Amino acid sequence: GQSLEQPSEVTAVEGAIVQINCTYQTSGFYGLSWYQQHDGGAPTFLSYNALDGLEETGRFSSFLSRSDSYGYLLLQELQMKDSASYFCAVSIYQKVTFGIGTKLQVIP
Amino acid sequence: GAVVSQHPSWVICKSGTSVKIECRSLDFQATTMFWYRQFPKQSLMLMATSNEGSKATYEQGVEKDKFLINHASLTLSTLTVTSAHPEDSSFYICSARVWGQGSTDTQYFGPGTRLTVL
Numbered sequence: 001g002q003s004l005e006q007p008s009e010v011t012a013v014e015g016a017i018v019q020i021n022c023t024y025q026t027s028g029f030y031g032l033s034w035y036q037q038h039d040g041g042a043p044t045f046l047s048y049n050a051l052d053g054l055e056e057t058g059r060f061s062s063f064l065s066r067s068d069s070y071g072y073l074l075l076q077e078l079q080m081k082d083s084a085s086y087f088c089a090v091s092i093y094q095k096v097t098f099g100i101g102t103k104l105q106v107i108p
Numbered sequence: 109g110a111v112v113s114q115h116p117s118w119v120i121c122k123s124g125t126s127v128k129i130e131c132r133s134l135d136f137q138a139t140t141m142f143w144y145r146q147f148p149k150q151s152l153m154l155m156a157t158s159n160e161g162s163k164a165t166y167e168q169g170v171e172k173d174k175f176l177i178n179h180a181s182l183t184l185s186t187l188t189v190t191s192a193h194p195e196d197s198s199f200y201i202c203s204a205r206v207w208g209q210g211s212t213d214t215q216y217f218g219p220g221t222r223l224t225v226l
Contacts, residue, residue, distance in 0.1 A: 030213060031212075031213050033213065033214070033215075035215075035217075041219070041220070042201055042217040042218060042219050042220045043152065043201070043203075043215075043217045044217065045214050045215060045216065048212045048213055048214060050212070050213075087151065087152070089215075091213040095142070095154060095157055096142070096154075096205070096213070096215060097154070098151050098152045098154075099151065100150070100151045101150075101151050103149075
């Protein structure tokens with residue numbers, strides 16, 4: 001089976017940088033994804049890493065180390081609207097498994 | 109980006125009735141769709157994988173006779189909750205899986221359906 005670990009909650013100040021870590025155990029690993037979900041809404045895709053290294057998309061970056069079974073999501077220049085839950089997810093051929101989610105609270 | 113619609117967005121029904129939820133990919137074809145269930149403040153729990161033209165693959169612990177999934181076309185998958193009971197009340201979300209450029213694995217989620225069974 002698959003298992004993922006990520007912190008349940010993180011608090012950061014507006015304008016700062018925050019990193020959300022994710023470690024995983026799985027077989028048949030294809031890649032690691034990150035999704036954002038605001039309260040009451042559906043998840044939206046943020047990024048996908050299939051290879052080691054950093055992927056940057058605007059204020060968001062995602063990193064993967066396959067040898068360490070580890071990845072992180074980096075959010076820069078935090079805004080109040082970034083307050084949401086962030087899920088890492090591992091892709092295998094048949095399906096995608098989500099972590100428990102990290103609730104990010106951005107404070108003024 | 110790709111858009112997935114889900115209907116209805118919310119539904120209230122009496123215990124013992126059946127509810128059908130539709131998931132459509134609006135501007136692309138989706139060979140694979142997923143159905144998730146999410147309880148408040150919890151993660152997405154995969155219920156089943158729906159592949160067009162074949163039987164759905166259910167996760168362990170999900171009753172296939174209770175949660176009927178049909179993926180009759182490349183743009184439509186349906187989930188029917190049969191003989192619903194209050195414990196089935198939850199947020200049901202579908203997604204369409206797309207393998208993009210550079211082998212990017214992306215899921216586009218529908219807006220979700222909030223089911224309340226009285």
